[in-house]
Amino acid sequence: MTLPLDYVRDGTAIYERSFAIIRAEADLSRFSADEEDVAVRMIHACGLVEAARDFVFGPGAVAAARAALQAGAPILCDAQMVAHGITRARLPAGNEVICTLRDPAVPALAEKLGTTRSAAALELWGDRLAGAVVAIGNAPTALFHLLEMLDRGAPKPAAILGMPVGFVGAAESKDALADDPRGVPFAIVRGRLGGSGITSAAVNALARAGL
Numbered sequence: 150m151t152l153p154l155d156y157v158r159d160g161t162a163i164y165e166r167s168f169a170i171i172r173a174e175a176d177l178s179r180f181s182a183d184e185e186d187v188a189v190r191m192i193h194a195c196g197l198v199e200a201a202r203d204f205v206f207g208p209g210a211v212a213a214a215r216a217a218l219q220a221g222a223p224i225l226c227d228a229q230m231v232a233h234g235i236t237r238a239r240l241p242a243g244n245e246v247i248c249t250l251r252d253p254a255v256p257a258l259a260e261k262l263g264t265t266r267s268a269a270a271l272e273l274w275g276d277r278l279a280g281a282v283v284a285i286g287n288a289p290t291a292l293f294h295l296l297e298m299l300d301r302g303a304p305k306p307a308a309i310l311g312m313p314v315g316f317v318g319a320a321e322s323k324d325a326l327a328d329d330p331r332g333v334p335f336a337i338v339r340g341r342l343g344g345s346g347i348t349s350a351a352v353n354a355l356a357r358a359g360l
């Protein structure tokens with residue numbers, strides 16, 4: 150082995166080269182300029198240029214989420230992994246990043262409601278839901294539960310990023326959001342694909358455009 154090994158060590162150079170590869174290889178033609186910016190960062194997080202086919206941005210979603218973040222809206226996350234992936238330095242207004250999953254009240258609440266902890270945790274968002282940016286990247290049940298809360302009259306968030314991953318309920322929960330967004334601007338990744346990384350990346354792109 151010849152040391153040092155030959156690889157790029159500069160973080161900014163790595164990002165720049167990655168983003169250039171994505172723009173060269175991905176079909177981004179159906180996105181507006183601001184959607185494209187978000188899509189590139191989402192592809193970067195999952196390593197799949199083909200994923201762009203499954204990205205759906207509802208009308209005005211990027212503008213609504215960006216305006217909310219600029220105005221200081223909190224970011225409500227279903228999982229700690231989503232919350233931890235959000236780069237605080239990119240947030241335009243020192244926005245609060247909230248995940249209630251680990252609240253001690255959640256296991257009993259889940260038992261009482263007969264659902265997962267991920268879904269029950271949303272009940273603790275309370276009034277913070279009004280005008281917030283919601284980022285659901287892990288749990289399909291959380292997205293389903295959010296839609297049920299909205300149907301029961303919960304305050305509307307500014308935007309919903311519905312990007313849970315998996316095989317049970319993921320595609321269905323995202324279809325349910327896209328089919329009836331309850332008047333809330335939304336973005337989804339159709340099908341099984343999604344996850345905390347893609348979702349954090351979407352928030353990071355919405356928080357600040359470009360690199």
Ligand SMILES: C/C1=C2N=C(/C=C3N=C(/C(C)=C4\N[C@@](C)([C@@H]5N=C1[C@](C)(CCC(=O)O)[C@H]5CC(=O)O)[C@@](C)(CC(=O)O)[C@@H]4CCC(=O)O)[C@@](C)(CC(=O)O)[C@@H]\3CCC(=O)O)C(C)(C)[C@@H]/2CCC(=O)O
Nearest residue numbers: 228229230265266267287288289290314315316317344345
């Ligand atoms: C059924 C669940 C799924 N989890 C998936 C993928 C991943 N989950 C990870 C981790 C560490 C966590 N998942 C929980 C949210 C946990 N996962 C579930 C639940 C059982 C039910 C959610 C649902 O179906 O909607 C859920 C527990 C609950 O009662 O809500 C987690 C809270 C479990 C725990 O550790 O307590 C935890 C989240 C921790 C956090 O960040 O706050 C994985 C890292 C898997 C692993 O542990 O090996 C992975 C992360 C994926 C990602 O990108 O986020 C699925 C695939 C989403 C799956 C739901 C769909 C399915 O097809 O099964």
